[in-house]
Amino acid sequence: MDHGRLRDEVSIETVGEEVIVHHRFIDLRLPRGWVDKTPEIRAILNREADSDALGFQDKQVNGIVEFLKLQDCFFHSRAKDAYSLREIKDIFESIALGWFARYYRHPVWNRLRRGELNLNGFLAWVLHNYHVSRAAGKSGSRCAVLFPKRELRKFFRSDVLEEYWHCDAFYFVRHPDLSISDDDVKSYVPLPASLAFEQYTVAVAETDWLAHLLISYFQESSIRFYADCQKFYSEVEAAYNLPDFFKTWTAHMRLDFDHGHADNFVEILSSSDNVSHELFVGSLAAAWFAFSFLYSSLDQIEAEAAKGAAVTLRKPIRGGVLDPSTSSLCRVVRRVEGTNLLEFARVFASLDELQPFEPGHTAFLANGVLEALFYAMSFSTEHDEIIVLGRLIEAFPSGKDSAVQDHTSSAAMAIVSFLRAQACSAKTLLFVIQIAINLGCEWARPAAGGRTRLEAFLKTDAVIDRDGWDRFATSALQWIELLNWGAGASEACPSSFEI
Amino acid sequence: MSTAQTHSFELQIESGKGGSEHAALTISNVAVNLASDEKLQRLLDLLEVPKGTRVTISTKASSSVVR
Numbered sequence: 038m039d040h041g042r043l044r045d046e047v048s049i050e051t052v053g054e055e056v057i058v059h060h061r062f063i064d065l066r067l068p069r070g071w072v073d074k075t076p077e078i079r080a081i082l083n084r085e086a087d088s089d090a091l092g093f094q095d096k097q098v099n100g101i102v103e104f105l106k107l108q109d110c111f112f113h114s115r116a117k118d119a120y121s122l123r124e125i126k127d128i129f130e131s132i133a134l135g136w137f138a139r140y141y142r143h144p145v146w147n148r149l150r151r152g153e154l155n156l157n158g159f160l161a162w163v164l165h166n167y168h169v170s171r172a173a174g175k176s177g178s179r180c181a182v183l184f185p186k187r188e189l190r191k192f193f194r195s196d197v198l199e200e201y202w203h204c205d206a207f208y209f210v211r212h213p214d215l216s217i218s219d220d221d222v223k224s225y226v227p228l229p230a231s232l233a234f235e236q237y238t239v240a241v242a243e244t245d246w247l248a249h250l251l252i253s254y255f256q257e258s259s260i261r262f263y264a265d266c267q268k269f270y271s272e273v274e275a276a277y278n279l280p281d282f283f284k285t286w287t288a289h290m291r292l293d294f295d296h297g298h299a300d301n302f303v304e305i306l307s308s309s310d311n312v313s314h315e316l317f318v319g320s321l322a323a324a325w326f327a328f329s330f331l332y333s334s335l336d337q338i339e340a341e342a343a344k345g346a347a348v349t350l351r352k353p354i355r356g357g358v359l360d361p362s363t364s365s366l367c368r369v370v371r372r373v374e375g376t377n378l379l380e381f382a383r384v385f386a387s388l389d390e391l392q393p394f395e396p397g398h399t400a401f402l403a404n405g406v407l408e409a410l411f412y413a414m415s416f417s418t419e420h421d422e423i424i425v426l427g428r429l430i431e432a433f434p435s436g437k438d439s440a441v442q443d444h445t446s447s448a449a450m451a452i453v454s455f456l457r458a459q460a461c462s463a464k465t466l467l468f469v470i471q472i473a474i475n476l477g478c479e480w481a482r483p484a485a486g487g488r489t490r491l492e493a494f495l496k497t498d499a500v501i502d503r504d505g506w507d508r509f510a511t512s513a514l515q516w517i518e519l520l521n522w523g524a525g526a527s528e529a530c531p532s533s534f535e536i
Numbered sequence: 537m538s539t540a541q542t543h544s545f546e547l548q549i550e551s552g553k554g555g556s557e558h559a560a561l562t563i564s565n566v567a568v569n570l571a572s573d574e575k576l577q578r579l580l581d582l583l584e585v586p587k588g589t590r591v592t593i594s595t596k597a598s599s600s601v602v603r
Binding site: 067068100142265268286293 | 587592593
């Protein structure tokens with residue numbers, strides 16, 4: 038049990054004549070000479086002593102320890118078998134503040150403040166916000182129907198009606214100096230992490246009510262930074278010479294304020310209902326993935342900026358033509374054609390090279406494919422679809438463990454969430470699985486008999502016309518983006534949280 | 537404390553008019569350990585810390601997380 042050691046997120050650095058304690062939003066700078074001759078402080082900074090274990094006689098040592106305590110630098114474990122929601126909210130508060138600090142340390146913010154991110158990047162960030170806003174009504178709707186408790190379902194029935202229209206009212210780009218139409222905004226293909234956030238939070242709403250509450254509270258409680266936000270928006274407006282650009286964003290914050298949205302979640306999380314330790318840990322991990330998607334989106338905004346200075350939106354494919362000069366979703370110029378989804382899958386698999394996945398993700402991803410196939414069968418209304426889905430499921434090894442493991446990466450979770458989201462259309466799901474097979478993803482590969490059935494179905498039962506090309510082409514490019522995200526470096530879920 | 541009062545309190549603190557000497561603020565029922573450099577330094581001074589100790593805000597918040 039921990040009684041007052043420095044939190045994991047506290048880091049110590051010696052620079053010149055100062056020892057710096059970095060924690061969340063602040064740096065405490067101690068005179069190095071004093072630290073060197075004060076063993077109690079050195080022991081605390083080295084995590085060799087707990088703040089509660091020693092009775093400090095020295096007033097200066099006491100002063101520093103007291104300051105660090107007030108800044109929540111010390112961890113006191115409150116782990117036990119079960120927690121009230123109020124206790125969970127208190128524990129999560131510290132964790133959320135750490136996430137906020139990390140989120141706001143991302144270099145993209147200063148690049149925006151200074152106008153250093155090009156318009157591509159600026160617009161990618163603006164439209165990421167549109168997508169996250171749009172996701173609120175969608176995920177909340179699942180909660181309104183599927184949450185296990187009647188009071189919570191009732192709350193979300195009301196919450197959804199307060200949230201669903203915000204993307205429409207506050208997050209279009211209607212600035213006279215930017216030629217971005219409402220249709221441009223609505224059709225902008227989400228960044229992989231924005232998409233993952235939406236798809237994942239919708240899925241979590243079905244399976245983990247506590248995680249969904251924690252994610253929603255995290256989002257709403259960012260209102261605590263109201264003043265900093267306003268200052269930031271003023272700086273960005275000046276840097277990009279876009280006066281009043283954030284007028285509607287500020288109006289949205291005011292609305293959140295006036296409606297007490299953060300307070301609503303505080304109230305829900307104030308009940309004495311009990312939750313087991315195991316459920317709480319699982320929900321924290323689930324909430325972490327949502328946070329990781331928000332954080333990864335900041336990286337992807339920078340990547341969008343790096344594609345070029347000329348404004349090129351992430352437009353969906355039109356007329357079967359891939360062209361990086363008209364849509365930054367494309368990497369190569371190519372006309373894509375095919376009469377069925379098997380041919381189409383071959384075309385897209387030839388567009389990109391894919392790095393092999395780390396072996397650790399294989400079981401998790403294979404299980405994601407299997408679950409998506411089951412989901413697809415549950416939605417299917419056609420005889421042939423049900424049969425091919427069943428044959429495919431039989432052609433995969435039976436799933437051993439569907440649980441998230443410590444090393445599960447955010448990109449792997451994004452891939453699984455994407456598969457799950459495609460399951461409402463068996464043809465789309467089978468199409469993206471075929472692309473993954475063609476790209477050499479072993480985790481997507483059923484036994485030979487299953488592959489034959491899949492190919493036959495995509496060839497004869499999934500005939501597409503020109504109207505269908507563009508929709509499948511856009512989905513294919515989104516899928517390949519996700520696979521490439523998974524093939525690169527992606528952060529893993531922490532093995533533990535400070536509870 | 538009503539919701540409206542809580543919000544009013546937050547705005548006062550954030551705009552530096554609250555006069556609180558304490559760095560751990562309560563905003564909209566959400567505990568947050570943020571304040572201005574000046575307030576944090578004042579807190580340090582109240583606590584009798586070694587000469588030369590200083591505190592700086594390393595990270596400023598930017599855009600809110602939309603919902």
